Amino acid sequence: MKHEEMKEKLGAFQDGELSPQERLEISAHLAICVECREIQKSWQKISEVLFQSRGFVSHQETEKFVARTMEKIIPPSSKGAGAFAGLFWNFLTPALELGFAALFFFTVLGASDRFAAPDTLLLLGSNKDVAELILPSVSGQGANWFNSLLEGR
Amino acid sequence: MGPGEIFITDAEIVRKIRRGRSALYAELMRRHYPKIFCLCLSLLKDPSMADDAAQEAFLKSYRSLDKFREDSSFLTWIHRIAANRCLDLIRLKAREKENSLDTMLEISENHSFREVESSLLIESSLINSDLVEKIMSRLPVEYRLILVLREVQGFNYQEISQVLECSLDSVKARLRRARLACGEALRHFKMAGCV
Known part of the structure; x- marks a missing residue:
């Protein structure tokens, strides 16, 4: 290779883009050619000064960007059916839990005297019919508890 | 990545996204946003514009994931999209400023030289970052991109x-010309005693 050819390949030499054979030739040339050595040194310095400190992005900036862009890719409203289902289960689950708790409460407490007459309730007298109507299955301790609740004990 | 975590390649993530796991696109952005932002900033020189361009590039790449052929990496593909977007924006900006170009150049030159004069006290081995931007901005955008x-x-x-969709020989030639131009721009500031 001639000097001009070598000079043209200095960039590729520095970038590690030459074949082993070409690398050997350029290395040997650099050892004897002052001009090429100067060109190579000056580019190394330019590269350090101009490009070394460029392009730092913090982790937080990246995360903000990702969140912002993901909102455009999967907008919260377009989660659609998923969002509706979430809302449904959020309300339904506590309601079901409460229902089961109430059922368990009355079933267990009333087990000993399941069919107690409504006249054991405080709601006797004029409200007997109502008591029979609304509390047909409340009995025993359950009824006592209900009485004490009404009495404010 | 923590110990015990399995590394998933970009190509695998792309395949999973194509199968419907869109949320995984966040991971691709996490991996490549810093580089893409840096590329856009180098070309546009405005952080806010660079951020917008990076976002547009990621959105466009997400929408065209089906067109992504795996003969190149996702990284070079997204670089190509981002670079094209930036070049479009630069052309658009240039067209907008066409009428007042002479005035703009005058102002910019005067401003640069005032800055050069005021930064004479900087150590010779260091360059102030604004000045780096000035040197870079003297280069044509194609040179900035390849550098x-x-x-x-x-x-x-x-x-x-x-990324540039050109041959290897073309890359070598363009890079050599860009480096020469960069050296020239630097010499221009050197003459002012700044570097």
Whole structure:
């Protein structure tokens, strides 16, 4: 290779883009050619000064960007059916839990005297019919508890 | 990545996204946003515009994931999209400013030289970052692009050729011309005693 050819390949030499054979030739040339050595040194310095400190992005900036862009890719409203289902289960689950708790409460407490007459309730007298109507299955301790609740004990 | 975590390649993530796991696109952005932002900033020189361009590039790449052929990496592909977006924006900006170009150049030159004069006290081995921007801005955008791909992103010639969609020989020639132009721009400031 001639000097001009070598000079043209200095960039590729520095970038590690030459074949082993070409690398050997350029290395040997650099050892004897002052001009090429100067060109190579000056580019190394330019590269350090101009490009070394460029392009730092913090982790937080990246995360903000990702969140912002993901909102455009999967907008919260377009989660659609998923969002509706979430809302449904959020309300339904506590309601079901409460229902089961109430059922368990009355079933267990009333087990000993399941069919107690409504006249054991405080709601006797004029409200007997109502008591029979609304509390047909409340009995025993359950009824006592209900009485004490009404009495404010 | 923590111990015990399994590394998933970009190509695998792309395949999973194509199968419907869109949320995984966040991981691709996490991996490549810093580089893409840096590329856009180098070309547009405005952080806010660079951020917008990076976002547009990621959105466009997400929407065209089906067109992504795996003969190149996702990284070079997204670089190509981002670079094209930036070049479009620069052309648009240039057209907008066409009428007042002479005035703009005058102002910019005067401003640069005032800055050069005021930064004479800087140590000779260091360059103030604004001045780096000035030197870079003296270069045509095609040169800036190829220099950033090589010097900042560390791409090899093969990857650069994929981003720029040109041959390896063309990459070598363009890079050589860009380096020469960069050396010239630096000499211009050197003469002012700044570097």
